[in-house]
Amino acid sequence: MSRRSGILEFAVLGLLRESPMHGYELRKRLNTSLGVFRAFSYGTLYPCLKALVANGWLTEETVGSPEPASLTNRRAKIVYRLTAEGKSHFEELLAHSGPDAWEDEHFGVRFAFFGQTSRDVRMRVLEGRRSRLEERLEKMRTSLARSRERLDDYTLELQRHGMESVEREVRWLNELIESERAGRDQRAVDPAEQHQKDTSGDAGGLPRRRGGSRPDPSDDTTT
Amino acid sequence: MSRRSGILEFAVLGLLRESPMHGYELRKRLNTSLGVFRAFSYGTLYPCLKALVANGWLTEETVGSPEPASLTNRRAKIVYRLTAEGKSHFEELLAHSGPDAWEDEHFGVRFAFFGQTSRDVRMRVLEGRRSRLEERLEKMRTSLARSRERLDDYTLELQRHGMESVEREVRWLNELIESERAGRDQRAVDPAEQHQKDTSGDAGGLPRRRGGSRPDPSDDTTT
């Protein structure tokens, strides 16, 4: 019961699949790595974690307080770990490519886990998103044509900018789809097995354009 | 009591300032003219209208059923009209340029009513939005630099695209701010007085670039 919106659940399972974590850290990852799109508060995250545990998808393991030999113990951390059922549940979710997968709220998170998604699902999601945007564009165009005369310059400009944004995303999707087609390897990577960065196997078809930004040696791998 | 989120309220008042309307039509305008950003359902709109009437900002006038000479009467329409208090309330809202005015949810609607906003407020809102986006960009850059190594290509690509979108909006704002600066006329237009389209007075400073799209003579002023 209480299907906590899917998107948080999905992201949590996905992040925990990479490695066990406690809530606080999880939230930071949610709002940086995946972020940009959505920021969840503790009031949302913690109850969700409890629910996932209740579903048998996570186990919680208290770390810190039980040991009396504690010098470096802050308040007891609760480390969440994905169970086998949790993992297979996440894989089911990953495999779904239904219409909701390419809606605004879901698409971002789905994309963020494309590294663990099979290529055909990736393709369906990308193409679904694209046609979704294209029909939206169509609507915008007709409604604009119909009301152009009675709209003032600012409203028009807003509309124009909005359309341009959508067009831009379509172009982005086109590029992605094309480079997916170019790639041959449809394997989905299990991040738990992928201990060090796999530079050899090209699992997808990303153009890898990575711009400037010097490699910055400041290492804060804060636990 | 029950400040129904501001944004809907604001948009409703703003649209009704242009001309009286009934709920159904109002909603369509909300989701096309202003749309792109947000779509409200009847379950939100109708209760909001009732609340605005209760506040004395609107009057409701039933049209259709009372007349027995009804040939063209659908179900009784309820036409909402802005009261004097409603109008001055809306003008107060228009004049506010606090921090929330340039947050994601609000900015779009605020911009949509820039035609009725004084130039100094327009400037503050645009500049506020720009610096908001710039600080967001800053965060994204640092968090990206910090985690670049452990992120896979798709996550990286998502991040890159996200940043590019924000950068693009900043450039857009730059253009807008510049053309606002170039404009001299800071008058805010009262749409009720502006019966036919004012092509002479340049109330703002928009680059008026309007692209192609043939003038399409299909007139469906459905009312």
Added chain:
DNA sequence: TTCGTCATGTAATGGGTTACATGATTAC
């Protein structure tokens, strides 16, 4: 000693959607 960050949680509240109920009118 006070501030910032780490760390976990809950209750109240808010803002909105979905699904439903109702019914007239128009276009095919």
Added chain:
DNA sequence: GTAATCATGTAACCCATTACATGACGAA
């Protein structure tokens, strides 16, 4: 006659935020 669109409304629910409560640790 039946589907689509016009037109208004409500109750149940959902998702998430806010504000609060609690408390330890490190650094200034």
